[in-house]
Amino acid sequence: MRFSRLTLAAVFVLSVATVALFAGRTAVFAAAHAPATSAAASQEPPPPPSPSPSGPGGPGGPPPGFKPPAPTNLKVLPRNLTGEQVHEIMEKWEGELGTGCKTCHTVDRKNIGPDGKPGLNFADDSKEEKQTARKMVEMVDSINANYIAKIDSSGDPVTCGTCHRGHLGPEPFVPKPRKDDHEHPAAP
Ligand code: HEC
Ligand code: HEC
Numbered sequence: 001m002r003f004s005r006l007t008l009a010a011v012f013v014l015s016v017a018t019v020a021l022f023a024g025r026t027a028v029f030a031a032a033h034a035p036a037t038s039a040a041a042s043q044e045p046p047p048p049p050s051p052s053p054s055g056p057g058g059p060g061g062p063p064p065g066f067k068p069p070a071p072t073n074l075k076v077l078p079r080n081l082t083g084e085q086v087h088e089i090m091e092k093w094e095g096e097l098g099t100g101c102k103t104c105h106t107v108d109r110k111n112i113g114p115d116g117k118p119g120l121n122f123a124d125d126s127k128e129e130k131q132t133a134r135k136m137v138e139m140v141d142s143i144n145a146n147y148i149a150k151i152d153s154s155g156d157p158v159t160c161g162t163c164h165r166g167h168l169g170p171e172p173f174v175p176k177p178r179k180d181d182h183e184h185p186a187a188p
Contacts, residue, residue, distance in 0.1 A: 063114075073123040076137040093133070096161035099168045104130040136160065 068083030077089065094100060101120055108121035125131065144157045163170045 071123070073125065076134045076141075093160055096159060096166070097164045097168050098166035103127075103168065104133055 068087045070083050071077075071079075071081060071086050074081065074086075077086070081089075090101065097103070101122075104127055105120040105122050106124045106126050107118050108124075109118050111119040111121070113119050140158055140160065148158055165171070
């Protein structure tokens with residue numbers, strides 16, 4: 001009796017912590033960044049895959065009804081993500097870095113699509129940018145888990161876009177000159 005009440009209390013505390021941890025984050029973010037083995041991941045399973053796109057995915061995009069295959073070579077994202085979930089994350093990165101899939105994924109000359117253009121070999125690891133992106137994922141996970149989660153913050157996590165802001169290489173920040181700075185008013 002006492003034991004089960006304790007267990008209940010522990011589960012409650014854990015769920016509250018989980019909810020607090022993920023409050024304000026998007027489902028994609030939680031799926032992408034919850035370590036696959038943590039208690040959080042087992043309590044909050046990844047969101048169900050979004051329905052297959054009913055229309056064409058834009059110019060050069062996948063054909064209608066295309067269902068992305070399950071990933072085979074994930075090393076930093078949770079390995080249980082579905083093909084759709086991986087695609088959602090990739091499209092987010094595309095926007096946050098202002099770049100396309102080809103920046104990180106190798107062109108596969110042996111795989112010519114119906115449009116006569118070669119496809120990409122997504123599982124291949126030969127592009128340096130893909131390796132860098134993996135390091136970035138680990139860095140972002142660490143920043144959120146070890147620093148942002150420990151401060152009284154808005155709950156908005158750090159994302160690729162926090163630094164990249166639509167550029168592959170984050171631009172150096174140059175503050176606007178302030179009018180009231182460094183002004184030496186004339187002596188009266
Ligand atoms: C900034 C680099 C980057 C961009 C841009 C990018 N990807 Fe990825 N992609 C990665 C990395 C890194 C992985 C592997 C993640 C891991 O190891 O957990 C990956 C994995 C994948 C996988 C899973 C491959 C497998 O079988 O394991 C697919 C599919 C994929 N990306 C598709 C895309 C598509 C489609 C786009 C464009 C919309 C895209 N990616 C844009 C870096 C990128
Ligand atoms: C804390 C800031 C920060 C965050 C957050 C961040 N990055 Fe970066 N990223 C950088 C910096 C700084 C560089 C190095 C730019 C340079 O070479 O001058 C970089 C470089 C990269 C590069 C290599 C660019 C190139 O020119 O080859 C890739 C790819 C990349 N980041 C992907 C990502 C992805 C994907 C995420 C999110 C998972 C991410 N970054 C999050 C700061 C950040």
